[in-house]
Amino acid sequence: MQKRNRSIPICRGRAQGLFSTLLPALLVVVGLLRPSPVLAQRQPGAAGIGFQVGGPGGLALKLYRLDPIAYDAVISTDGDDYVVSHYHRLWEHPLPNSPLHLYLGPGLMVGVGDLGRSPELRLGLSTEAGLNFYAERFEVFLHVTPTLRFLPNTNVTLDGNVGLRYYLRVP
Numbered sequence: 001m002q003k004r005n006r007s008i009p010i011c012r013g014r015a016q017g018l019f020s021t022l023l024p025a026l027l028v029v030v031g032l033l034r035p036s037p038v039l040a041q042r043q044p045g046a047a048g049i050g051f052q053v054g055g056p057g058g059l060a061l062k063l064y065r066l067d068p069i070a071y072d073a074v075i076s077t078d079g080d081d082y083v084v085s086h087y088h089r090l091w092e093h094p095l096p097n098s099p100l101h102l103y104l105g106p107g108l109m110v111g112v113g114d115l116g117r118s119p120e121l122r123l124g125l126s127t128e129a130g131l132n133f134y135a136e137r138f139e140v141f142l143h144v145t146p147t148l149r150f151l152p153n154t155n156v157t158l159d160g161n162v163g164l165r166y167y168l169r170v171p
Contacts, residue, residue, distance in 0.1 A: 052163030060163050068092050084111030088128045104129045124149035139165040
């Protein structure tokens with residue numbers, strides 16, 4: 001008699017492999033940068049630019065507004081078949097007795113797929129939840145992004161990312 005695999009498809013394989021790769025990378029970055037108590041990046045008007053790896057990986061931007069609100073965006077492409085961006089409004093709170101901050105917020109996914117054939121609009125809702133810390137003008141972050149895509153078809157994904165941003169403007 002065969003056993004049925006009852007695991008959730010979006011959490012198996014891709015997500016497990018992603019986190020087993022990203023977690024050691026984050027630990028190395030934490031060790032190299034050593035979190036510092038510098039909180040200037042969290043001031044209203046602070047703007048950061050960097051990158052994130054995972055799904056979707058790409059250019060990562062962040063702008064802080066009045067405490068505890070921040071906006072982040074990631075722009076990703078495979079260079080051939082799609083361009084997609086995620087936008088989130090985040091609430092960020094420091095964890096007590098820790099250099100880490102917890103953030104969470106709703107967002108929107110917009111993109112274009114099948115660029116080489118007949119372009120299709122990609123549209124969906126997403127949420128982002130993660131942890132970050134600062135070392136001087138750098139922000140190191142790790143988050144998960146569940147996404148519910150509506151167009152061109154309905155699809156649910158769970159992605160994870162690790163990234164680094166440099167703050168160009170610190171008020």
